[in-house]
Amino acid sequence: MAARPHLTEREEEIRSVGASDSSRATILDAAAACFMAKGYAASSIDDVARSLGSTKGRIYHHYPSKGDLFADVFRAGMEMNYAAIRPVRDAAGTAVARWRRMAMVHTRQMIVTRPYQRVVWEGVELYLRGATTPEQREEFARLMQYRNDYGAIFRQVIVAAREAGDMRFEDPRVTEQLMFVSLNSPLFWYTPRPGENERDIEVIVAQVVDFTARGLGVREGACNG
Amino acid sequence: MAARPHLTEREEEIRSVGASDSSRATILDAAAACFMAKGYAASSIDDVARSLGSTKGRIYHHYPSKGDLFADVFRAGMEMNYAAIRPVRDAAGTAVARWRRMAMVHTRQMIVTRPYQRVVWEGVELYLRGATTPEQREEFARLMQYRNDYGAIFRQVIVAAREAGDMRFEDPRVTEQLMFVSLNSPLFWYTPRPGENERDIEVIVAQVVDFTARGLGVREGACNG
DNA sequence: AGTTCAACATACTACTCGGTATGTTGTCAA
DNA sequence: TTGACAACATACCGAGTAGTATGTTGAACT
Known part of the structure; x- marks a missing residue:
């Protein structure tokens, strides 16, 4: 008992x-x-x-405050992203193949969890603009670190793919920015249509990832599975 | 006299x-x-x-109001863009060559007139979110029309380039969004460095346009001048 | 049955901000 | 010289808002 x-x-x-x-x-x-x-x-x-x-x-x-509520949405959005790419980031295969799966999962996230991801986007902007109180600034700094680590995962993969000869681009930092801006772009122009199913979303995801892959200089025929 | x-x-x-x-x-x-x-x-x-x-x-x-001030910045930003591409939009040459020059001018604008262009971006978002009073809504609608016409100029050029076999992409609407998001991306990650000159900006512009061109499926060797 | 406490709702304060009404000044025409 | 007016500055009001202090209630625990 x-x-x-x-x-x-x-x-x-x-x-x-x-x-x-x-x-x-x-x-x-x-x-x-x-x-x-x-x-x-x-x-x-x-x-x-x-x-x-x-x-x-x-x-x-x-x-305790509006800023903390916002920060928690930020954190939740980032955790969703980490959770989404976890199954594929350490998968087997070439770097470019890993990147493609990560990119698709990430882009799908931008559509499916759009409210949270837009908060993440705005949170980054608020931090960069310094529109935060000193106390919130260190919490935002942690979240930014969290987000930069997420970006670094992608950056490592595309650099590895470039070394393998499957991508070609110049500055990795600039390229990372361009990549994320492309992959994140549904945040700004995607609007859910009534009666839309998962297939429709996959079509959009494919176009976004294809555009970005070409932008990254993915070698013709390198992993189009 | x-x-x-x-x-x-x-x-x-x-x-x-x-x-x-x-x-x-x-x-x-x-x-x-x-x-x-x-x-x-x-x-x-x-x-x-x-x-x-x-x-x-x-x-x-x-x-008369804060909204009107904002709208005027919006308008001024768009006029700058029209003025910038005017010399090149009707130039001679293939569609893909015209596009490249337009894209470079446009991207340079995003860097040089960044404050105005960020207002244009936010203005589009405010309109799409419906965060406008009924009176301001029609003025914003005009500005959106103005901006959509600007986008249509680019869309016509890339569609022509595709018909000429110099680009390949699927949905023109989605592709237009992807293209502008890429070309506009310096709005979000570019920060002027002290002692930066025009050459440095041109290097960035080149990377942005190259990325976008590849994303649009520009045929290898088609107008790399 | 009584106590405690989490999970709220209500009432209130101090403050900011958009907008207006009005005052001031330099300039120019008659 | 004097009115008129553009181009502001000053003073003020009402609406909204972040945050707080306090009241309320149902449920768990003893």
């Missing part, structure tokens, strides 16, 4: 924390949607709360 | 209007810089005025 209460205690602790996390996740979704729709500065906490049918109290119970 | 006063009158009218326009141009520059630095929503009229060493009165004397 000593183990049961202990187990139940942990179960309920998990369920309790899970309930709180569930509410936080709901807030996070609403915040992502609101920040995407109106941008950070034009979005008010009341807007987010209204879209939830709640009031500010709920949000300030979970987040 | 009848012609002299008339001439002087016109001269002074021109000088007078020119002085007013000069003040407006100064305001426009400051507004573009401010909107670029902080974004539309986070920029206040007082911010713009402060950066001019003036007060709100000066701005509201020339512009």
Whole structure:
């Protein structure tokens, strides 16, 4: 009988924390949607709360400030990206083949988790513009580091592909920027159509990745599987 | 003696209007810089005025509202783009050669007139998000038309190049988006270095255009001049 | 049954910002 | 010299907003 209460205690602790996390996740979704729709500065906490049918109290119970809420959406978006490319980043095959799979997964992410990814984009801009309070600046710096590491993964792969003779480009830094801007571009021009299915998305993803692959100078016939 | 006063009158009218326009141009520059630095929503009229060493009165004397000021920066940015590509858009040569010159001029514009072009970018986003008042919406609609016409010029050229067998891509609409996102990308990652000259900019422009050209499937050896 | 506490809602404050109403000044025509 | 007007500056108002302080409630725990 000593183990049961202990187990139940942990179960309920998990369920309790899970309930709180569930509410936080709901807030996070609403915040992502609101920040995407109106941008950070034009979005008010009341807007987010209204879209939830709640009031500010709920949000300030979970987040100390608007900036922290935004940062958490940023973090969640980046974690989604890491989780998405994890299965393919260490897969077997040539560097260019790995890159192609990573690029497709990444681009699909931009479409499927668009609200979060637009917050990531705006978060990067806010940081680069220095539009952050000193306290938030170090948290944003961590998130930027997180994001730069993600970029470095791609950069390593395309540099390896270039060394293997399967890509050709000049400055890796500039090329990384061009690559991400291309792969991320659905953030700005993709709008979900009613009755759209996964096939339609795959068609778009293919075009985006093909364009970017050619831009990176992928050798003709190198891994078109 | 009848012609002299008339001439002087016109001269002074021109000088007078020119002085007013000069003040407006100064305001426009400051507004573009401010909107670029902080974004539309986070920029206040007082911010713009402060950066001019003036007060709100000066701005509201020339512009009826913050939105109109923003729209005028938008318009000015687009006019710069039209003026920049005018000499090359109707030049002789193949479509792909015309495209390359247009692309280089356009990309250079993104770097040289960056504050204005970032406002153009944000203006497009504001319109697409519907973050405009009903009155401003029709002015923004005109500006969007203006911008879409500009995009159509490029689209016609790349479609012609494809028909000539010098490019290969699928959906022209998607491809146009990808092309502009690539060419515009210096807006987001270029930062002027101290002591940078025109050569350095040309190196960047070349990389951006090369990447985009390959992305558009420009045939190997087709116009690398 | 009573206590505690998480998860909110409500009420309020201090402050910013867009816009307006009005005052001031230099300039130019008559 | 004097009105008129453009080009601002100054003073002010109302609306919205981030953040806080406090009230409320249902559920778990004892």
